[in-house]
Amino acid sequence: MQYKPNRLIGIFLLFVLSYATAQENIGQREKVKITSPLIDQQDQVTFNLFAPEAKEVFVQGNWNDKKQEMKKVDGVWTLTTEALQSDLYLYSFIVDQVKIQDPLNIYQMRDVNTNFSYFITGGNQSKAYTINDVAHGxxxxxxxxxxxxxxxxxxxxxxxxxxxxxxxxxxxxxxxxxxxxxxxxxxxxxxxxxxxxxxxxxxxxxxxxxxxxxxxxxxxxxxxxxxxxxxxxxxxxxxxxxxxxxxxxxxxxxxxxxxxxxxxxxxxxxxxxxxxxxxxxxxxxxxxxxxxxxxxxxxxxxxxxxxxxxxxxxxxxxxxxxxxxxxxxxxxxxxxxxxxxxxxxxxxxxxxxxxxxxxxxxxxxxxxxxxxxxxxxxxxxxxxx
Amino acid sequence: MQYKPNRLIGIFLLFVLSYATAQENIGQREKVKITSPLIDQQDQVTFNLFAPEAKEVFVQGNWNDKKQEMKKVDGVWTLTTEALQSDLYLYSFIVDQVKIQDPLNIYQMRDVNTNFSYFITGGNQSKAYTINDVAHGxxxxxxxxxxxxxxxxxxxxxxxxxxxxxxxxxxxxxxxxxxxxxxxxxxxxxxxxxxxxxxxxxxxxxxxxxxxxxxxxxxxxxxxxxxxxxxxxxxxxxxxxxxxxxxxxxxxxxxxxxxxxxxxxxxxxxxxxxxxxxxxxxxxxxxxxxxxxxxxxxxxxxxxxxxxxxxxxxxxxxxxxxxxxxxxxxxxxxxxxxxxxxxxxxxxxxxxxxxxxxxxxxxxxxxxxxxxxxxxxxxxxxxxx
Missing domain, CATH: 3.40.50.1820 (Alpha/Beta hydrolase fold, catalytic domain)
Structure with a gap:
């Protein structure tokens, strides 16, 4: 077998397509082109959830005692928080009574018997919580x-x-x-x-x-x-x-x-x-x-x-x-x-x-x-x- | 402060209640009394999802090329698979187009950029995949x-x-x-x-x-x-x-x-x-x-x-x-x-x-x-x- 660039690129694309069909989530993400969560310079956090059929969606996070109702814009439910303190936060979405993690956020952790999505805001205290370019134990x-x-x-x-x-x-x-x-x-x-x-x-x-x-x-x-x-x-x-x-x-x-x-x-x-x-x-x-x-x-x-x-x-x-x-x-x-x-x-x-x-x-x-x-x-x- | 049994039991209950309200999922689970997934002796697997408002729910797992439609019984969507081979399986639910992990299964893992719920069936091959009472590295x-x-x-x-x-x-x-x-x-x-x-x-x-x-x-x-x-x-x-x-x-x-x-x-x-x-x-x-x-x-x-x-x-x-x-x-x-x-x-x-x-x-x-x-x-x- 000799190296044949065109053929190899073909194999390469086949590889990609194979993964894309096996992981449907990728396709959906490309189609909808949304990201969640998005943290801005003021540490206001925006959540987005593509759920065109849902009647009622809330975000429930540990920066707030109450769950907060999200608004639907073109099939995407969205909410932006106030500026949050420097910390790590856990949250879930509640979609028509079903509590779920944010499907666009792969970062999750378990607390007791529930998995939560999480994010870290900027600022001084959370610098201790992020991974920085330092020697690691x-x-x-x-x-x-x-x-x-x-x-x-x-x-x-x-x-x-x-x-x-x-x-x-x-x-x-x-x-x-x-x-x-x-x-x-x-x-x-x-x-x-x-x-x-x-x-x-x-x-x-x-x-x-x-x-x-x-x-x-x-x-x-x-x-x-x-x-x-x-x-x-x-x-x-x-x-x-x-x-x-x-x-x-x-x-x-x-x-x-x-x-x-x-x-x-x-x-x-x-x-x-x-x-x-x-x-x-x-x-x-x-x-x-x-x-x-x-x-x-x-x-x-x-x-x-x-x-x-x-x-x-x-x-x-x-x-x-x-x-x-x-x-x-x-x-x-x-x-x-x-x-x-x-x-x-x-x-x-x-x-x-x-x-x-x-x-x-x-x-x-x-x-x-x-x-x-x-x-x-x-x-x-x-x-x- | 002396030991006062009644008072201490009260503290204990307070503790429990505090956790229960902080983790709403526990309450929901108790109310609905369902478990998911359930694996029977024949390695048929039953999934359950409490989603009374949903119009259409599928389970998508890597034991099957196609997603499988679940049936709604008293607000709980359910599906039982055929007997599955001895292995570890990944799956998701698709609830009105939103792909989620099973909220009743805390066991999840990430593949590429998606988190999946998982379970392990019985049988010979999967004995190598479960944690057994042996010395651990x-x-x-x-x-x-x-x-x-x-x-x-x-x-x-x-x-x-x-x-x-x-x-x-x-x-x-x-x-x-x-x-x-x-x-x-x-x-x-x-x-x-x-x-x-x-x-x-x-x-x-x-x-x-x-x-x-x-x-x-x-x-x-x-x-x-x-x-x-x-x-x-x-x-x-x-x-x-x-x-x-x-x-x-x-x-x-x-x-x-x-x-x-x-x-x-x-x-x-x-x-x-x-x-x-x-x-x-x-x-x-x-x-x-x-x-x-x-x-x-x-x-x-x-x-x-x-x-x-x-x-x-x-x-x-x-x-x-x-x-x-x-x-x-x-x-x-x-x-x-x-x-x-x-x-x-x-x-x-x-x-x-x-x-x-x-x-x-x-x-x-x-x-x-x-x-x-x-x-x-x-x-x-x-x-x-």
Whole structure:
């Protein structure tokens, strides 16, 4: 077979046409020539949906409490938001009662049991969330054995740029998700990888390893990532407040300290978590009361069940006293003004005040949201190690 | 603050309600009480979509050439397929001309520039695609420098179970994607991680490292994973046939051999790719004609552009002669009977016959599909190392 340019171009076109018919979406996009979402210089965002037969279309996004009705122009439903703050946003369309992702936006992520489309606006805060031309760390999905639970489980591990090439030992942050999350949540919704890469590149954050385990101890891994298979994900509940996460946490520390080049000392260990993960953080750091010099409670829940008499909970007061006595460098509490756990947090701070246990308190606008948890992470990280 | 069971249960319920209102989908699911997809013992699959206002709903899946019309029963559109073969399937719904993923199925993956819902039927072949209770390898997203291209790029790396704990050195398979893919394609659509875990656990495949680079050299990474940001993904074309992937491949080998515990010898290197990645494999293995003992061409394209006079292409005949002379253990060609590249493959085999270059040929049913590429991987892997 000799090279025959005309023939090869023919093959090439055949290739293209083959793909075009296999992926009908491409044809539709070319026909309609619309894009969604479009973000302008003022961070006003325009959504477009080609749905000529629909009677009623809404966009529902987490920049607004209410769903917003879109207008139909030549078969294309459209809406432009006001200027949005610098952040990452999730949204859906509701087309005649059916909730869908934006068919023109391939960027999606799962929150609890729903897939959402997402976008990132410009501005200062979101610079930490975008991928920039900086050195990138490695993100791994790794399985570890938990002798306490008698099972193997999956974690996400961030190792900083140049970790693999060097011989340096690193400090470790254990970063825990909330009740609706799993070992993928901080990586996707939390943009932890991007935040670490960007703040390390700016010299604001020390290079560190970040370990993101799965806090639902009856699951080995995120939905679809274990031998449970592709099961329908309902609301996750039974794992909360069993003390299994707290009791088995030592397995995670031991695994990390045996398998990564890390500094094995209190001054080089941090733990933080959001909501249920804040509850885990609070109880783990008091149970293992001489392990962590840095503790972060992000919109933390307190104990979520009362029917478990594990020493993790029953000895909490004395453990907390021990933690205070053993000493630490930072006990950081972040809470949004409109968070439904605000009162819980206030009571917990009173408790700490009563025993004169020092902490740093950061009150932000807003509520129980990933917007706050990403913000807290960008503020917490520079204070570590 | 003392433990007050009633109060804590109240907090707990508040928690649940908060999530339930934030995630409207949960409410809808409870109201309608439907599940989709449902796979029965005979691998007949039932889809359900609650869309009471819709006039016309189709399911379009890759088990059928045509979209299939669904029937409306009490506001729920439904369809049951015939018994499907053992495989992973992608599908969408088309609701009054709008193509959507199944809102009740959280399991989705991207193919080229479209997100699809997916499911896996039972049976023998798909046992290699599901996650089973076996030891799991680690999957990493890793950045490497390419001096030839003057940039950093992202790859997916599979390391086998116990890689991190041991001191053993492993062989390496370089596994390349097609024109519509990127460094995520073999992991998601190709189920490479599951196939490796399962076949290694069965003792059918030797533990190995699998490196899945990005074959579009003008991109650093998959859509949304580089500093290009969240751009709309159109059909990817300009990178094809530039010889950049072939010329820069040595950077990948050198990076892997400097950064992983691998055997640095021809007998421990394999390369395989599908479609465009088959073309890459063919030219890389002839250009670096004494590097690989194992070569796999899955539905391989041949040269995709004729306007590039790189020695990778112009010296192909003499390189192929050298590759033959240097020797190798396996040159495996897989092709589907109805593949649009069938004739190209036939011509290429004639070329190999003419120079008496040995190869193994596997002709399967079907065409240019992931179903075939997953199948070829399960057949190719046991022959390596």
């Amino acid at each position: 490695t993100v791994s999905k790794r399985w570890y054995a938990s002798p306490t639970l008698g099972t193997t489980r999956r974690m996400t591990v961030y190792t900083p740029p140049n970790y693999e090439e060097g011989k340096q030992k690193y400090p470790v942050l254990y970063l825990l998700h909330g009740m609706g999350g799993d070992e993928e949540a901080w990586e996707t919704l939390g943009r932890a990888t991007q935040i670490l890469d960007n703040l390390i590149a700016e010299g604001k954050v020390k290079p560190m390893i970040v370990v993101m385990p799965n806090g639902h101890t009856s699951n080995q891994a995120a939905p679809g990532e274990s031998a449970k298979g592709l099961y329908p994900v309902e609301f996750m509940l039974p794992d909360v407040g069993t003390s299994d996460m707290e009791r088995s946490f030592i397995d995670i520390i031991q695994f990390v300290e045996s398998n990564y080049r890390v500094k094995k000392e209190k001054a080089s260990r941090a733990i933080a978590g959001l909501s249920m993960g804040g509850s885990h953080t609070l109880f783990i750091s008091s149970y293992l009361n001489n392990y962590f010099d840095y503790v972060g409670l992000f919109s933390a829940a307190f104990r979520l069940r009362a029917n478990n008499e594990s020493p993790v909970y029953t000895e909490f007061e004395s453990n907390l006293e021990r933690q205070k006595k053993n000493g630490y460098k930072l006990y950081w509490i972040g809470m949004g003004k409109t968070d439904f756990l605000y009162k819980i947090g206030e009571d917990y701070r009173k408790k700490l005040d009563a025993i004169q246990m020092p902490y740093t308190y950061r009150e932000s606008e807003g509520g129980h949201t990933w917007s706050n948890w990403r913000l807290y992470l960008t503020e917490f990280l520079p204070q570590l190690f | 680690t999957v990493s997203k890793r950045w490497y420098a390419s001096p030839t291209l003057g940039t950093t790029r992202r790859m997916t790396v599979y390391t086998p179970p116990n890689y991190e704990e041991g001191k053993q050195k492993y062989p390496v398979l370089y596994l390349l994607h097609g024109m519509g893919g990127d460094e995520e394609a073999w992991e998601t659509l190709g189920r490479a991680t599951q196939i490796l875990d399962n076949l290694i656990a069965e003792g059918k495949v030797k533990p190995m490292i699998v490196v899945m680079p990005n074959g579009h050299t003008s991109n650093q990474a998959a859509p949304g994973e580089s500093a290009k940001g969240l751009y709309p993904v159109e059909f990817m074309l300009p990178d094809v046939g530039t010889s950049d992937m072939e010329r820069s491949f040595i950077d990948i080998i050198q990076f892997v051999e400097s950064n992983y515990r691998v055997k640095k010898e021809k007998a421990s290197r394999a390369i395989a790719g599908l479609s465009m990645g088959g073309s890459h494999t063919l030219f890389i293995s002839s250009y670096l004609n004494n590097y690989f003992d194992y070569v796999g061409l899955f539905s391989a394209a041949f040269r995709l552009r004729a306007n590039n006079e790189s020695p990778v292409y112009t010296e192909f005949e003499s390189n192929l002669e050298r590759q033959k002379k240097n020797g190798y253990k396996l040159y495996w060609i897989g092709m589907g009977k109805t593949d649009f590249l069938y004739k190209i493959g036939e011509d290429y085999r004639k070329k190999l016959d003419a120079i008496q270059m040995p190869y193994t040929y596997r002709e399967s049913e079907g065409g240019h599909t992931w179903s075939n590429w997953r199948l070829y991987l399960t057949e190719f892997l046991p022959q390596l190392f």
